[in-house]
Amino acid sequence: MSLQNLSDSRLLADTKMWNEKEDYCTRQFLRHINEVNRRRLFCDDKTSSLFKYIRKNFNKSDSETSRRILAAKTLRHVPCADKALANKQVTLTNLAEVSGVVANIKSRKKKNEILESIKGRTQIQARELVDQLTGKTRATRPQTREHSDGSLRIHLSLVGESARDYQFVKEQLSNKGLYKSEDIIAHFISMTAESMRKKIAGIGSRKSKVITNSRTISAAIKKAVMTRSVNKCENCGSRYNLHFDHIIPHSISKSSAITNVRQLCSNCNSRAAIKLLTQQKMDLYINKS
Numbered sequence: 001m002s003l004q005n006l007s008d009s010r011l012l013a014d015t016k017m018w019n020e021k022e023d024y025c026t027r028q029f030l031r032h033i034n035e036v037n038r039r040r041l042f043c044d045d046k047t048s049s050l051f052k053y054i055r056k057n058f059n060k061s062d063s064e065t066s067r068r069i070l071a072a073k074t075l076r077h078v079p080c081a082d083k084a085l086a087n088k089q090v091t092l093t094n095l096a097e098v099s100g101v102v103a104n105i106k107s108r109k110k111k112n113e114i115l116e117s118i119k120g121r122t123q124i125q126a127r128e129l130v131d132q133l134t135g136k137t138r139a140t141r142p143q144t145r146e147h148s149d150g151s152l153r154i155h156l157s158l159v160g161e162s163a164r165d166y167q168f169v170k171e172q173l174s175n176k177g178l179y180k181s182e183d184i185i186a187h188f189i190s191m192t193a194e195s196m197r198k199k200i201a202g203i204g205s206r207k208s209k210v211i212t213n214s215r216t217i218s219a220a221i222k223k224a225v226m227t228r229s230v231n232k233c234e235n236c237g238s239r240y241n242l243h244f245d246h247i248i249p250h251s252i253s254k255s256s257a258i259t260n261v262r263q264l265c266s267n268c269n270s271r272a273a274i275k276l277l278t279q280q281k282m283d284l285y286i287n288k289s
């Protein structure tokens with residue numbers, strides 16, 4: 001039926017109904033992604049994180065995805081937030097704002113108090129509350145626009161320590177002939193990118209070496225596995241938090257041969273353990289909240 005043929009009252013009633021359905025679907029979506037995360041199911045899709053899984057499969061933007069993941073995290077830590085969301089006392093954005101704070105607080109009472117204090121508040125007010133609780137002042141979120149030539153236009157503001165550090169570095173770099181803000185920021189970025197690339201390639205830092213929790217795997221086997229895997233997770237391709245993993249547990253197979261050893265990132269490692277040892281057992285280690 002064409003909407004043009006609906007009466008005014010029916011059109012308004014239907015608009016309200018669809019809005020309610022949309023809110024309901026969003027809440028269900030948050031509950032579902034929490035469960036997907038608990039089971040680390042995104043690893044079965046060969047994606048290294050829930051974020052990448054949602055981006056890949058659900059046609060959502062970066063900000064839509066991160067807002068949902070953070071709001072879902074708040075629901076995990078403060079279960080009654082679901083009811084507050086259903087009653088329109090809190091917004092998805094506000095739940096996302098407080099996710100980091102509620103995740104780091106143990107007291108259930110305190111978590112509920114934080115939820116109470118963001119009810120009916122704007123995003124800026126929720127953000128100010130988080131700043132008060134953490135004792136940090138954050139700058140407003142930068143707005144980034146990508147141009148067709150590959151360049152980026154970023155509007156950002158620096159506050160507090162970041163602003164002071166920026167001024168300090170600016171003074172130092174002006175001696176090297178760097179005066180313009182974009183030159184200074186480009187300088188920071190290239191330095192950080194260089195150090196990150198080295199870290200990923202395993203050069204320089206001892207900490208950047210692959211994590212290994214198994215003394216039963218010889219150095220030669222580890223080296224051979226790393227050559228085979230090109231130092232990436234052999235399931236999803238991630239380069240972060242890599243572990244050596246026995247495909248069939250060493251306690252059963254007694255084998256650390258190259259055919260029984262693989263490199264997995266921590267999420268894929270958790271997923272493999274869930275499949276092998278049950279979700280219930282692994283929740284004690286990986287999904288504590």
Ligand SMILES: [Zn+2]
Binds near residue numbers: 233
């Ligand atoms: Zn992985």
